[in-house]
Amino acid sequence: MxxxxxxxxxxxxxxxxxxxxxxxxAATPTQRAVAYLERAQNGDGGxxxxxxxxxxxxxxxxxxxxxxxxxxNPARVHQLGGDTLAEAVARTASAELDDASTTARxxxxxxASGGASTLLPRLLELQLENGSFDGRVTTxxxxxxxxxxxxxxxxxxxxxxxxxxxxxxxxxxxxxGAAGRGGPSGIDETAAAIQAFRRAGLxxxxxxxxxxxxxxxxxxxxxxxxPLTPTGASNAMSTAWAIQAFAAVGRxxxxxxxxxxRNPLVFLRSLQAxxxxxxxxxxxxxxxxxxxxxxLMGLARxxx
Amino acid sequence: xxxxxxxxxxxxxLALLVAATPAAADPVTVNLRVEGPTKTLYEGRVTTDVRxxxxxxxxxxxxxxxxxxxxxxxxxxxxxxAAAIDEGLEATGSWFDGLGPSFDTIAGESVAxxxxxxxxxxxxxxxxxxxxxxxxxxxADGEDVLFAYGDGSEIALSLAGPAEAEPGERVRVIVRNAxxxxxxxxxxxxxxxxxxxxxxxxxxxxxxxxxxxATKPGAIRSNAVTVCVHDGDRRGCPAARDAxxxxxxxxxxxxxxxxxxxxPRELRGRVTGAGTVASVELRLRRSAGARCWAFDGGAExxxxxxxxxxxxxxxxxxxxxxxxxxxxxxxxxRYDLQVRATDALGNRSAAERVRFRVR
Numbered sequence: 189m190x191x192x193x194x195x196x197x198x199x200x201x202x203x204x205x206x207x208x209x210x211x212x213x214a215a216t217p218t219q220r221a222v223a224y225l226e227r228a229q230n231g232d233g234g235x236x237x238x239x240x241x242x243x244x245x246x247x248x249x250x251x252x253x254x255x256x257x258x259x260x261n262p263a264r265v266h267q268l269g270g271d272t273l274a275e276a277v278a279r280t281a282s283a284e285l286d287d288a289s290t291t292a293r294x295x296x297x298x299x300a301s302g303g304a305s306t307l308l309p310r311l312l313e314l315q316l317e318n319g320s321f322d323g324r325v326t327t328x329x330x331x332x333x334x335x336x337x338x339x340x341x342x343x344x345x346x347x348x349x350x351x352x353x354x355x356x357x358x359x360x361x362x363x364x365g366a367a368g369r370g371g372p373s374g375i376d377e378t379a380a381a382i383q384a385f386r387r388a389g390l391x392x393x394x395x396x397x398x399x400x401x402x403x404x405x406x407x408x409x410x411x412x413x414x415p416l417t418p419t420g421a422s423n424a425m426s427t428a429w430a431i432q433a434f435a436a437v438g439r440x441x442x443x444x445x446x447x448x449x450r451n452p453l454v455f456l457r458s459l460q461a462x463x464x465x466x467x468x469x470x471x472x473x474x475x476x477x478x479x480x481x482x483x484l485m486g487l488a489r490x491x492x
Numbered sequence: 493x494x495x496x497x498x499x500x501x502x503x504x505x506l507a508l509l510v511a512a513t514p515a516a517a518d519p520v521t522v523n524l525r526v527e528g529p530t531k532t533l534y535e536g537r538v539t540t541d542v543r544x545x546x547x548x549x550x551x552x553x554x555x556x557x558x559x560x561x562x563x564x565x566x567x568x569x570x571x572x573x574a575a576a577i578d579e580g581l582e583a584t585g586s587w588f589d590g591l592g593p594s595f596d597t598i599a600g601e602s603v604a605x606x607x608x609x610x611x612x613x614x615x616x617x618x619x620x621x622x623x624x625x626x627x628x629x630x631x632a633d634g635e636d637v638l639f640a641y642g643d644g645s646e647i648a649l650s651l652a653g654p655a656e657a658e659p660g661e662r663v664r665v666i667v668r669n670a671x672x673x674x675x676x677x678x679x680x681x682x683x684x685x686x687x688x689x690x691x692x693x694x695x696x697x698x699x700x701x702x703x704x705x706a707t708k709p710g711a712i713r714s715n716a717v718t719v720c721v722h723d724g725d726r727r728g729c730p731a732a733r734d735a736x737x738x739x740x741x742x743x744x745x746x747x748x749x750x751x752x753x754x755x756p757r758e759l760r761g762r763v764t765g766a767g768t769v770a771s772v773e774l775r776l777r778r779s780a781g782a783r784c785w786a787f788d789g790g791a792e793x794x795x796x797x798x799x800x801x802x803x804x805x806x807x808x809x810x811x812x813x814x815x816x817x818x819x820x821x822x823x824x825x826r827y828d829l830q831v832r833a834t835d836a837l838g839n840r841s842a843a844e845r846v847r848f849r850v851r
Contacts, residue, residue, distance in 0.1 A: 366645035411792040421672035458819035471809030
C-alpha cells in the first residue's frame with residue numbers, strides 16, 4: 189500500500205469515527221446549524237439574539253422550537269455544567285406573560301421542550317371577544333398553534349372562534365396583512381395563516397387555504413426566496429415561513445420554482461455562513477440565533 | 493465529571509469572566525432619526541460611545557452596550573438615543589431588562605404602545621425593522637439609526653436628491669426602500685408623486701432653501717433632503733457638506749490569488765464620507781479562458797455575458813458597513829469586482845475596482 193493510500197485510509201476512518209459533524213464540510217446544513225446553536229447557548233441554558241449576548245425569552249423559545257424541529261431534545265442541550273435549554277424555557281416561560289403573542293410562544297416552546305404547560309388558562313383569558321388574539325393576524329395564528337399544542341382539538345370553541353376571525357381577515361388578493369383586512373398583504377402573515385388554517389382542521393382545498401397559497405406562490409423572487417414585503421429582498425425568516433406553509437399543505441418546497449428560479453430550500457441553504465449560522469439576508473447578519481433557529485424549522489420542512 | 497463539579501467549574505469561569513470586564517470600543521458617529529406619528533422628532537448626526545442609558549429627568553442608569561467582536565462592548569442603537577438625550581432630546585419611557593428602552597414620549601410627542609393599532613416606536617437596522625432591542629446590536633461609524641412609530645410592517649423610505657438647483661430647473665429626486673434600495677412608486681415628495689422608477693420631478697420657482705421628505709401610505713417617512721435653490725449667489729444657503737463619498741472593498745484584495753477551498757464567499761467593505769447611505773451596489777464579472785459571466789443579483793447566479801460588456805450593478809444593501817454573502821464560494825476563474833455607493837443627496841462615489849483570481 190502506498191503512503192498516500194495509507195493516509196487516505198486513516199483519514200477516512202477518522203472521519204467515520206468522528207461522525208459527520210466533526211467532518212466539517214461533510215456535515216449537513218442542519219447539523220452545522222444545530223452545532224452553531226449549541227455553541228451559542230449561554231450558561232443559564234438560554235439564548236440571546238447573538239452568541240455571548242444576554243438571555244432573552246424570545247431567542248430562548250425560538251431556539252427550543254428550532255432545535256426540536258431538527259430532532260434535538262432541549263432537555264439535553266446544555267453547556268458543560270450549565271442549565272439545560274428546557275430549564276431555561278421553563279424559567280423564561282413563566283415571566284412576561286402580559287400579551288397573547290408571548291404567551292402563545294411560551295406554550296409552543298414548552299411543548300417543544302417536552303414540558304407540561306400551565307399557561308393555557310392565561311392564553312384563553314387573552315382571547316378577545318371577536319375570537320382573535322390582539323386583533324392581529326400573526327398573533328391569532330400563533331394562538332391557534334398554541335391552543336393545538338396545548339391539546340385543544342380543532343373543534344374546540346376557542347380554536348374555532350380564532351379560525352373564523354382569521355378567515356375574515358383575508359384580503360381580496362388572497363393574502364393576509366399584519367393588522368388585518370385592508371392592509372397590504374405580507375409573506376409572513378400569509379404563511380402563518382395557511383399553517384393556522386391547517387392546524388385548525390381546514391382541508392388543503394378549503395377556499396381560504398387555496399387563495400392564500402396562490403398569493404404566496406406568486407411572491408417567490410427570482411432567487412428562489414421570499415421577502416418580508418412583496419417588493420423587498422428575500423430573507424431567511426420569510427423563506428422559512430413560506431417553506432413551512434408549503435409543507436402544511438403537502439406541497440414539496442423543492443418543487444416550488446417560479447419562472448425557473450431556484451427552490452426556496454436552496455435559497456435558504458445559500459444563506460448559511462461558514463460558522464453554521466444563517467444570515468437574515470444577503471446583506472444583513474442581524475440576530476443570528478433567532479434567524480438560525482427559524483431556518484432550522486424551514487430546513488426540517490415542519491409546520492408549526 | 494459530575495454535574496455538580498461542572499457547575500462549580502462553570503461558576504469559577506463566570507467569576508473570571510465578570511472580573512475581566514470587556515473593553516469598550518471607540519466612539520462612533522451615526523445618523524440618528526426619530527419619526528413620530530405626525531412629524532420628524534429628531535434628525536441629525538450624533539456621536540455615541542458605550543454609555544449607560546437614562547430617560548430624561550431620571551437618574552436611574554441602565555446598561556446599554558452591544559457585545560461585539562473579541563468581547564469588546566460596542567455602541568448600540570440605544571446608546572445613540574442616550575447620546576441624543578444627553579444633548580437635550582427629551583425622552584420618557586420604561587426599561588426592560590434584556591430588551592432595552594420602550595419609549596412613551598419623544599420630544600413631547602406620544603410614541604407609546606397603542607394596543608388598538610399595535611403601533612409603537614419600532615427600531616430599524618439599516619432600513620429594515622430590527623429584530624432585537626435597542627441595546628443588542630452594535631452600530632458602526634456612519635450607520636443609519638432609525639426609530640419610527642408604526643407596527644413594524646411598514647417599510648422605511650429613503651430619499652435622494654441634489655443639494656443645489658437653479659430656480660425653474662427640473663429637479664429629480666428618487667425614493668427607495670431604505671432596506672434594499674428598491675424604487676418606490678406612488679410616494680409624495682413636495683407636490684410631486686414618484687413614478688414606477690421611484691423618481692419624482694419638482695421645480696422651485698424662487699431661490700431659497702427647501703427641505704423635502706418623502707411620504708407614502710404604509711411606509712415610514714424618509715430622511716430629509718435639503719435643496720439650496722440659487723442663481724449663482726450661494727449666500728443664504730446652508731454651508732455645503734463635503735460631498736465626497738467613497739466605497740471600498742475589504743474582504744478581497746486586489747491582485748490576490750485565492751485557492752478554491754478558500755475562495756471568497758462574503759464580500760464586505762465600507763462607505764465613508766457619506767451622510768445617509770442610500771444604496772450600495774456591486775458588479776461582479778468572472779472570466780475563464782475566453783468566456784465571461786456576470787453575476788445576476790436578481791437570480792443570484794452567474795450568467796454568460798460578452799467579455800467586452802460590463803456586468804450589471806446589483807444591490808448590496810444600504811449601510812455604511814456593507815456586506816453581501818454570495819450563495820456559494822466562487823469557482824475557479826478571474827474576477828472583476830466593483831462597488832459604488834450613493835448617499836441621500838444623490839452623490840455617487842467612484843466605482844472602486846478589485847481584481848482577483850480563484851485557482
